[in-house]
Amino acid sequence: xxxxxxxxxxxxxxxxxxxxxxxxxxxxxxxxxxxxxxxxxxxxxxxxxxxxxxxxxxxxxxxxxxxxxxxxxxxxxxxxxxxxxxxxxxxxxxxxxxxxxxxxxxxxxxxxxxxxxxxxxxxxxxxxxxxxxxxxxxxxxxxxxxxxxxxxxxxxxxxxxxxxxxxxxxxxxxxxxxxxxxxxxxxxxxxxxxxxxxxxxxxxxxxxxxxxxxxxxxxxxxxxxxxxxxxxxxxxxxxxxxxxxxxxxxxxxxxxxxxxxxxxxxxxxxxxxxxxxxx
Numbered sequence: 001x002x003x004x005x006x007x008x009x010x011x012x013x014x015x016x017x018x019x020x021x022x023x024x025x026x027x028x029x030x031x032x033x034x035x036x037x038x039x040x041x042x043x044x045x046x047x048x049x050x051x052x053x054x055x056x057x058x059x060x061x062x063x064x065x066x067x068x069x070x071x072x073x074x075x076x077x078x079x080x081x082x083x084x085x086x087x088x089x090x091x092x093x094x095x096x097x098x099x100x101x102x103x104x105x106x107x108x109x110x111x112x113x114x115x116x117x118x119x120x121x122x123x124x125x126x127x128x129x130x131x132x133x134x135x136x137x138x139x140x141x142x143x144x145x146x147x148x149x150x151x152x153x154x155x156x157x158x159x160x161x162x163x164x165x166x167x168x169x170x171x172x173x174x175x176x177x178x179x180x181x182x183x184x185x186x187x188x189x190x191x192x193x194x195x196x197x198x199x200x201x202x203x204x205x206x207x208x209x210x211x212x213x214x215x216x217x218x219x220x221x222x223x224x225x226x227x228x229x230x231x232x233x234x235x236x237x238x239x240x241x242x243x244x245x246x247x248x249x250x251x252x253x254x255x256x257x258x259x260x261x262x263x264x265x266x267x268x269x270x271x272x273x274x275x276x277x278x279x
Contacts, residue, residue, distance in 0.1 A: 025100035054197040055082035059108035074187035077194035089230030098262035108208035120147035130158035130183030131212040139216040183212030
């Protein structure tokens with residue numbers, strides 16, 4: 001079992017007790033774990049090697065934070081996650097301004113290859129669920145080539161209806177996977193993973209959104225300087241302007257407004273810059 005925080009209060013989330021302590025910060029009603037990319041990988045690997053209990057990992061971006069307000073099921077799923085990390089640079093900026101600073105960005109597209117590398121080294125089987133059939137097929141093939149020794153327990157596209165859901169869950173459970181990567185859009189991936197986590201029986205369940213398309217070579221990722229500058233959303237907008245323009249325009253505006261509210265809610269003493277000795 002992972003160490004608990006002495007004296008940390010427990011909050012009820014999705015029927016489970018979730019510790020809220022020094023290793024967690026809260027932003028816009030969502031708890032974030034103060035972990036680096038390396039620490040997130042280490043934690044996930046430890047879960048795979050410990051008791052076989054299903055745990056979910058949520059990579060949280062600005063759009064999800066905004067959507068949580070209007071979607072109670074999404075909010076419950078995110079708050080019930082065992083590990084919540086900041087997927088976007090704007091989330092880091094907002095957290096810092098609101099006095100809930102996080103150690104760094106842990107994007108799903110960065111976390112997934114690190115976990116696959118660790119899985120290959122430790123012979124931990126993985127399962128890929130999501131995207132189109134040709135994408136997930138290419139992903140499984142590419143990952144097996146990139147990380148020799150990686151055990152792909154199975155893969156399936158993300159196009160299935162509610163009536164097929166039980167069969168999909170059973171397929172994943174039978175595979176014996178230690179890690180499940182879900183390449184589907186929000187809020188479906190968070191709510192579906194939380195709803196079926198116990199039935200899936202996979203130690204680490206991670207929603208990674210469009211990472212399948214990137215790692216399979218179907219979509220090019222933004223250059224490094226745009227990632228560091230928090231402009232990866234602008235790159236994606238340029239790739240799919242018709243689909244994303246309205247969404248980003250509305251979402252980013254709401255996110256900025258809510259960030260301002262979070263900053264104003266901070267205690268006045270916390271907002272005041274520290275005085276130099278002798279000032």
